[in-house]
Amino acid sequence: MSGQTKSASRTRGNRRPRRSTPRRLDNDGIIPVLARAVREIEAEAQRGRVSPSARTRFQVVALLVREERARVKEDAEATEVQKAEQLKRLDGVATILAKAAARDTTLLVLLAEDAEVSDSARALRRKMLEAAGVEVVEEEPPAAVEGEVPAVPERRVVPRSVVARQLANPFQVPDFEGAARRLEPKTHRLANWELIGPLLRSFELANGAPACLEMPDPRDRRTRDGLEMMRHQAQLVAAVKEGHRTFLLADEPGLGKTAQALLAAQAADAFPLLVVVPNVVKTNWAREAQRWVPRRKATVIHGDGHDIDGFADIVVVNYEVLDRHVGWLGDLGFRGMVVDEAHFIKNRKSQRSQHVLQLADRIRQRTVRPLLMALTGTPLINDIEDFTSIWQFLGWIDEKKPLPELMARLEETGLTPEDKPFYPAARRAVVDMGIVRRRKVDVAADIPARRIADIPVELDDEAGRSIRAAERELARRLVERYDRVMAARDEEKRVAGIDEELVRRVAEWERDETDDNASGENVFSMIRRIGTAKAPLAADYAAQLARSVGKVVVFAKHVDVMDACERLFAERGIRHSSIRGNQTPKAREAAIDSFVNDPEVAIVVCSLTAAGVGLNLQVSSNVVLAELSWTDAEQTQAIDRVHRIGQEEPVTAWRIIAAQTIDTRIAELIDSKAGLAARALDGSDEEVTASADIQVEAMVALLTDALHKRRR
Known part of the structure; x- marks a missing residue:
């Protein structure tokens, strides 16, 4: 399920049509209700800043547009023409929403998949659905326990190959190295200070100062398998070899963050390695692993993970299916974890953030000083509050205070938040925990112009299956033509094996016929x-x-x-x-x-x-x-x-x-x-x-x- 669909489903409830008679497309149903509401929002946006009540209408309309779009696509009774007409009208509503958001960009936060839906928004949604002739039966949420994350119904799975791995390795070797580091340090001056706020403020006061860990010059820029790293990549690997284990790697896109993470895992011997990524890049991670660390087997989790290799060294999972696999992933014994596009976990209360933080905690419980890397191209100086969840994933802070290693660095400054020099010193302390930020312009000499x-990308939906079926059909047609020509030849003119010349001629015939007649499935x-x-x-x-x-x-x-x-x-x-x-x-x-x-x-x-x-x-x-x-x-x-x-x-x-x-x-x-x-x-x-x-x-x-x- 996509993030957007999840947002919509939080408020959906059970919708029942009041009547079974078909509605006319023009005047009945939810779309006219949405159209009236969005025009009111547009009018306010044109006059200036949108009022709180209009902001609520904006969010509800956006949720209902997503809901209705999904319902229309799944409607088995509607014809394709009717579906196209309804989707076109929904696109019109979405376009007006986009124009309003362009005038008042603060509306954009209401579209985020983890945006909070208020009680007033739920009430308005119910009212709009009822105005459209839809009856809503809301399910009462369970009472929340103070201090506890609300339970989310999840469908947990354990792939068979994972069970095989667990049976083959029933015990994990205890890791006692550096156990003393888990003890809370004795703090004095800063024990009773609120420090998370000052740490965030230290970045706001940076005045453009670079946020990058000082790393050693690499002695060797070649990998174990003979590939050459760029200098900035080799620097990070050198830092890992010297013992650094947590990184917020915020290099700009195009500087090879994926390769750096894989090579860092190799340098730290942080296998098995868990990699959590957006869906669009999970196949690329497997491909990059084959290139940079070819001695380590990578497996990618699709859906319920029936086809994964439970014995692989690198397990790649996307955010959208993480909830199904978080149970066995927490028990597998990973020695490292990488979170790609880490700004996806900026909201600590969201389900995927909770799962990522839970897995990181499990890894820290089982392995002393595991390799933990958060990758994001988003500049650190924007919305620094969003990065507190990343700091928590890396083990630098918890929800209330710095954790032992960062607290020790702050104690070493000899300063408190009342002292003005505390802020640059505190910022340096956080950066030295492992913030790495390079821009393309900074390393231009290392990369091609x-x-x-x-x-x-994986096309694992119905469209992907249809495309692969069409490829098989085209291949079958080509084979049939090839066989017909071979069968018509005299015995002495037939070649043993595959006749490459005939293969090319068959392909040319297919191309020429496609040019003359574009009907049917073809390469175009x-x-x-x-x-x-x-x-x-x-x-x-x-x-x-x-x-x-x-x-x-x-x-x-x-x-x-x-x-x-x-x-x-x-x-x-x-x-x-x-x-x-x-x-x-x-x-x-x-x-x-x-x-x-x-x-x-x-x-x-x-x-x-x-x-x-x-x-x-x-x-x-x-x-x-x-x-x-x-x-x-x-x-x-x-x-x-x-x-x-x-x-x-x-x-x-x-x-x-x-x-x-x-x-x-x-x-x-x-x-x-x-x-x-x-x-x-x-x-x-x-x-x-x-x-x-x-x-x-x-x-x-x-x-x-x-x-x-x-x-x-």
């Missing part, structure tokens, strides 16, 4: 479907980047992919502009100007064909390629809208690739053809590799794989 970073329709399925994941990743590093450029080939990205940005209240092929020159210039000059416009969504040339977008240094192009030249032209004269930072293009689909093969083909073109061009601007080559090669690979599988 332009690079492409692939982000593999599959790529389009893959792009549509990837769109929410690409948009989610772009939103995370925008939060971390500022302006982001998103490129897509198809209009429906651009639309899907823009809908997600609107739902999250992220201001964005759009550059498309059907725009007038005036509209295009306005879109470019708003992205370049308006600090509130965080993202521009661009057509890969319409915006691939003639634009100057170097105000950003991060590009998200939501869809693959058919040539490296088209991809390069898009990246060059950002990587051009005037760009002061290294540029990173984040290429979203659907794992376990033909998307992966096409990415490999584009990269291989790019190398060939670079060697062949010799200074010429002529494109060596045509898009048709990639299309044929993709089908060659599909057919060859199918023939090999049949021979096994």
Whole structure:
């Protein structure tokens, strides 16, 4: 279940329609009620700051829009036309909400998945549902016990392979090393001081001073397996080798935080290692583990985890399914834990934050000085209160006070919060606990001026299953054609094994017939479907980047992919502009100007064909390629809208690739053809590799794989 759906479900209750007769789409149901309410909110936003009562209406309308969207999609009785009409009207309501939030940005906090829903909001929600003809039966929550986190109904699972591991290792070796460190230190001057507030204030008074742990110069920048680290990566690994074990790693995106975390675990021998990540990057973690620590097996938990390797050294789980697995994860005996995009746990009261903190406590109970790392690209100086939960995860503080190691550092200053010098000294004490922050511009000499970073994503929903079925169908059709030609040949003309020349000819025939007749499933329709399925994941990743590093450029080939990205940005209240092929020159210039000059416009969504040339977008240094192009030249032209004269930072293009689909093969083909073109061009601007080559090669690979599988 996604975070947004969880927010909605907190207030949902049991909804029963009062009557079974079908409602007319125009005047009945919840949508007209939402439309009236959102117009009132819009009017207040236009007049100035939104009143408290309008803020409540804003939150309730947002929750009901999400609820109704889910209900419409699941409605088995409605036709596809009716569903499309209702979803279109809901999009209209969501757009007005986004416009109101753009005028009063304080409304955005009400859209967060962990935003509190007040009693007045629940009452208003009930009133609006009743006005729409829906009866609500609210379930009474259990009485809360003071000081106790409210119980959340959870569906806990234990995968079979985990049971096998537990049976194979019934006892854990006790770890007595450094047990004295668990004892509370004797404090004197600061024992009765409230210190969390002053610690936060010490960062507010920093006046731009860097927040970065001093780390040793690395003696060796090579990993155990012969890969070369960049200097800033090797510094952190060197700090781990010298004994440092807790890090808030806040490097900007593009500086290799994933690699640093994995290599730190290797240096600390912190295996088994638990990695908690957003859904969009969990496959990438497994891939990076294979690259940087190939001697350690990684496994990724999907859903109930039926297919995981319970004996793996690295276990990757996403926030959305953590509640199902928190029980056995706490008992597995991890010696290290990494939390990626750690700002996701900023609210200590949220369910996922409680699970993360619970797991960290279990690891500390079983292992003295485990490796604990919180990764986030969000600058530390923004909303410093949000980072107290991260400090708690790292074991620096609890909910009320600094814990022994940090308290000892504060005692060593000889100061109290009444002394002005206490604040820079306290800030330094926290930073020395393990805050590491580097920007791309700070380490520009270490990283390429332009690079492409692939982000593999799992399409594990119905759309993903449909795409894989379509690939199998296309492969079957290619195999049938190949077999027909082979069967028609004379015996002496048949080749032993796979006839590579015939494979290529079959692929070319398929490509030519597709050009003449676009009906039926083909490589083009599959790529389009893959792009549509990837769109929410690409948009989610772009939103995370925008939060971390500022302006982001998103490129897509198809209009429906651009639309899907823009809908997600609107739902999250992220201001964005759009550059498309059907725009007038005036509209295009306005879109470019708003992205370049308006600090509130965080993202521009661009057509890969319409915006691939003639634009100057170097105000950003991060590009998200939501869809693959058919040539490296088209991809390069898009990246060059950002990587051009005037760009002061290294540029990173984040290429979203659907794992376990033909998307992966096409990415490999584009990269291989790019190398060939670079060697062949010799200074010429002529494109060596045509898009048709990639299309044929993709089908060659599909057919060859199918023939090999049949021979096994």
